[in-house]
Amino acid sequence: MTLPLHHPDDQLLIGYASGQERAGKSLLVATHLAYCPDCRRRVASFEALCGSWFEELPCNDHDGLDALLDRMDGLLTAAHAPAEAKPPKPLAAGSLGGRPVPEPLRSWLPEAIDTPTDDGTWREIAKGVWLSGWERTLSGTTICLLRMASGAPVPAHRHTADELLLVLQGAFSDEYGSYAVGDVAQYVADTDHHASGASEEDCICLFLLDGVLIFLDEAGNPA
């Protein structure tokens, strides 16, 4: 079993642990955690750090809190454990060559993500590179799927804010390394990077972007 080799940076992991990170990037981090026992432990350490900061908060302001405790009495009597959390969304049979997308992302995605590229759910942005028609906006972050055929390069583009990729199927590579299922690639604003598909099957990634994405033509002008 090969565990992920490329992880979200500590800013994202601490932000996820503390609750400072917003929902969009948290969705990507949480899904990476489902693939990555190493980052699960790292997040647990950061949660413990936040727990120690929480414990250091002053506890001398009892103003009104005793009354609140009294008011809770009836609640405790009436309260029943909530019904079991809803079970995870069933795994679609045969999807993704036996490596289904884990929760929490699976519940967000369409039933099958590796649908034929000509079935109208994909928009080709360059030869062998597609963006999904499926798109969500969460706390200001745009989320969709990026698909790369083997060897197909993602066209040059410019982004004014962070761009994040999480591999869900296949593999891709760029000048920094190669990325397989569960790996995260993180590009800060205005960095040059050149991803292209690097697996026999199409590589499908969760694609997150803060702000606008502008594809450039061959002369480097906005297309």
Added chain:
Amino acid sequence: MPGRSDQDPDQDRPAQTLDADRLGVLVVAVARDRDRKAFASLFRHFAPKILQYCLKLGADRSMAEELVQDVMLTVWLKADSFDPAQATVGTWVFTIARNRRIDRLRKEMRPAPDLEDPAMTPQSLATPEESAQLVQSSRHLQNAIDSLAANQSEVLRRSYFLEQTHEEIAEDTEVPLGTVKTRLRLALGHLKRSLGDKA
């Protein structure tokens, strides 16, 4: 609350600091025996912290009190899910408070992995080498956290736990903005070194 003052001679005493072991015993008493006196002790320990936490993150007083009630009710209902092998009671209550305030104050959901999900990569699938690596990297991170300079730990606390901007930190701690940014960069660099040669 009929009869509570008979059962609970501690209730008018000032709150005392409870250590981690004692807090664990109280949570077990709540989980196993539905012990209201133990719950009252947990409430007195944590309610002021939850209140402070919510106020610092922008809740008004009545919303903060509502969140205190919300979080403590979750403690009451979910006490049996507390696992001392995973976290201290303080960390466990922090995670409940964090999730509830994201839900109520920010009106967002908090995505989290589902431990029951068959598609999740369990740690048991790691090779022995990978497992050894996991244990070691988590020890390295703990060492790095413990050895953070106090002023670096403080900027981490303010930016991630209190969600202050760099400008707010500079103003509150009376240091230049550039120093705040430097300390934050040094703190993250210090933690990153604990990753060793991993990306």
